[in-house]
Amino acid sequence: MTSRVSPAAAFMAVMLALWSAAGSEARAQDAVASAPASTTAQPETSVRPYSSLRQRRARPQRPVATAPAARPAPVVAAAPPPVTPPTPGITPLPRPELEAFVDGVVQRAMTRDHIAGVTLSVVQNGQVVLKKGYGFANLGQRKRVDPDKTLFRVASISKTFTWITLMNEIEAGRMRLDGPVNLYLPEPLQVKDQGKKTQVRLRDLMTHTAGFEDRALGQLFERDPNRVRPLTDYLRQERPRRVREPGLMPSYSNYGAALAGAAVSNVTGKPFEQLVSEEIILPAGMTRTTFREARPWRDDLPAPMAETLAADLSDAYSWTAMGWKTQPREFMGQVAPAASASSTASDMARYMTLLLNGGTIEGRTIFSPKTAQAFRTPMYRPSPDAAGWNAGFQDMPLPGGRRGFGHQGATLYFHSNLVLVPELGLGIFVSVNTDSGAHLPATLPSTIVEHFYAPAPAVPAVSALSYEQARAFEGDYLTSRRSYGGLEGFTNRLIGRAQVRATPDGRLSVTDGGFTSLYNGAARPGVFKAVDGPLTLVFDTNGDRPSRFYAARGFATYERIGFLRSASLLSWTVTIAGLACVATILGALFRNRREARQTPIQARAGQMQVMQAVLWLISASCMGVFAAKAADQTNVFFGWPSGWLLSGSACALVAAALGVLTLGLLPMVWRGGRRVDSWSDGRKVAFTFTALLLGFLSVLLGLWGYLLPWMS
Known part of the structure; x- marks a missing residue:
């Protein structure tokens, strides 16, 4: 019996269910960025390649990495003054009041968002003001979070360590910021031209403007440690498409950061x-921080995490109808420079002190004041009002008109945030071990700054724009941070959309990643300020209608979608096509003898259309099963490509091929034979309508990438 699952229901289910996967490193950061804070050069071809440095040093054979008993002798220098000393007159945070306030915010979030464990630290003027753990690192053993001992996965905060090592090599003169990255990579890892005229520079990697597509499913995270690949193998095998020239627009790239780490290593x-x-x-005294992972020894990989650290690594959790579920460990060693670090709140307090104090801690210089200044100075902004990137660090708008720098990080289950505010001498780190807890780390730093230093201003009564002016910005926009082909590209097109609508009072309502935020039009064209929070949206106003806007945190550019790629057109087409498929099958089953009169050509054409209908409904059913399983993002990331999705895509491809043949038979179907031996005009019209409709559906799904099962 053929399934009668509505294709529209299946596709809409995918759009809703797959969004949970966007909470991962592949998509979460832009989604949570919209939550309100109060509640929430030319390539240098003359540079000589470092061919003499391309041989990797032999790795000593040992069973596991060991926790260091003593640090190697660091470079001792006179401590330079902070790059930007705290503004005179700034009152330091009162410790009792800060702890009481943070306790309330964290406990409410843990209850609301079902968070199993939280770790955090706050530093100011070189002192630890607050360091605390909440909840559990291991629910089964009732092991509580200890800010001094418990390691959390900090994900993309790892990139900030990579940028420090890169800047050190640049200052030493062994690398150049505007030098092509290919000068510092072995030949197998070098970035191919792929039809692009400009070479990718180190600067482009640091500002996420290299022009790479962003792929994640089935390869960014691994559940089986035996599937973890060496960094060089990963970079060679998972090379992304270059979808635009470098330097044109921001689009966050894990691959780019991992490539930068490989260049420094080389x-x-x-x-x-x-x-x-x-x-x-080690020089910073961060004895419980590591880029190594808790896995068995393998000869082709770096040594695993020391057992003394692995014993204190927090488990990962997700919230289900049955309560908290312990999730499998995520392995990211294949992109170690981009994501594999684990640390404690105590060590991250030392790291924040280092970053705020110009690269020096306890008399030890890790990086220069010049590098420290680069980390807090914009290196790239797509527009003067837009959020951008410093030297690899995010440029962060904060309440009260202040600006900070830092980085967010997310695995499938851990969410972290590191925010530094130089003018306050303030650093805030927070991390959670539950997939549903992204909101707390995204908003806590801004909430602290707002509460103690910048009370929220009154919301403007009116926007600077009228309703008619705001309507020019309406539309559906698609993120540039996505895969650009195959089935991953198809799923990204479903979930990577932002919907912009004008309100009667001239504001913009922006729905992105499940969050809806309101923005007031500012006096400057194309600039919109968040009604509740410090975030800013900036639209490109060239032409009659804006063609794109820049995400509030600088992670991506959102480009306006044309009518043929709109979700509403696809949804309506799938709905009507699904009904037509059901009607075609029912007609074949229950058509009476008189209506069954037909020519041989009509008979073959009718059979082909019934086969099409069956295949389209099977495809929709497979998509429905995939959507149901995608509600658990583990199935998407670790089980990619799904057999259900591949089957659905293959059925759709065969149905589309049959559709081409059916359309080719239309002239002969209409010519028919004698009237008594041919279809009625009504049946010919119905057949033609269904053939054209299914042909149009095939074109749409081809544009969306659904008809490419071999490109998963």
Whole structure:
């Protein structure tokens, strides 16, 4: 019996269910960025390649990495003054009041968002003001979060360590910021032209403007440690498309950061994990921070995490109808420079002190004041009012008109945020171990700054724009941070959309990643300020209608979608096509003898259309099963490509091919034979309508990438 699942229901289910996967590193950061804070050069071809530095140093054979008993002798220098000393007159945070306030915010979030464990630290003027753990690191053993001992996965905050090592090599003169990255990579890892005229520079990697597509499913995270690949193998095998020239627009790239780490490793001749430990972690006294992962020893990979650290690594959780569910460990060693670090709140307090104090901690210089200044100075902004990137750090707008710098990070289950406010001498780190807890780390730093230093101003009564003016910005926009082909591109097109609508009072309502935020039009054209929070949206106003806007945190550019790629057109087409398929099958089953009169050509055409209808409904049913399973993002990331999705795509491809043949038979179907031996005009019209409709559906799904099962 053929399933009668509505294709529209299946596709809409995918759009809703797959969004949970966007909470991961592949998509979450832009989604939570919209939550309100109060509640929430030319390539240098003359540079000589470092061919003499491309041989990797032999790795010593040992069973596991060991926790260091003593630090190597660091470079001792006179401590320079902070790059930007705290503004005179700034009152330091009162510790009792801060702890009471943070306790309330965290406990409410843990209850509301079902968070199993939280770790955080706050530093100011070189002192730890607050360091605390909440909830559990291991629910089964009732092991509580200890800010001094419990390691959380900090994900993309790892990139900030990579940028420090890169800037150190640039200052030493062994690398150049505007030099092509290919000068510092072995030949197998070099970025191919792929039809682009400009080479990718180190600067482009640091500002996420290299022009790479962003792929994640089935390869960014691994559940089986035996599937983890060496960094060089991953970079060679998972090379992304170059979808635009470098330097044109921001689009966050894990691959780009991992490539930068490989370049530094190649120039220094040291494995990345060893390099970052020797240059940053050990000299800074961060004895419970590591880029190594808790997995068995393998000869082709760096040594695993020391057992003393692995014993205190927090478990990961998700909230289900049955309560908290312990999730499998995520392995990211294949992109170690981009994502594999684990740390404690105590160590992150030392790291924030280092960043705020110009690269020096306890008399030890890790990086220069010049580098420290680069980390808090915009290196790239797509527009003067837009959020941008410093030297690899996010440029962060904060309440009260202040600006900070830092980085967010997310695995499938851990969510973290690191925010530094130089003018306040303030640093805030927070991390959670539950997939539903992204809101707390996204908003806590701004909430603290707002509460103690910048009470929220009154919301403007009116927008600077009228309703008619605001309507020019309406539309559906698609993120540039996505895969651009195949089935992953198809799913990204479903979930990577932002819907912009004008309100009667001239504001913009922006729905992105499940969050809806209101923005007031500002006096400057194309600039919109969040009604509740410090975020800003900036639209490109060239032409009659804006063609794009820049995400509030600088992670991506959202480009306006044309009518043929709109979700509403696809949804309506799928709905009507589904009804037509059901009607076609029912007609074949229950048509009476008189209506069954037909020519041989009509008989073949009718059979082909019935086969099409069956295949389209099977495809929709497979999509429905995939959507149901995609409600658990583990199935999407670790089980990609899904057999259900591949089957649905293959059925749709065969149905589309049959549709081409059916359309070719239309002239002969209409010519028919004698009237008594041919279809009635009504049946010919119905057949033609269904053939054209299914042909149009095939074109749409081809544009969306659904008809490419071999490009998963």
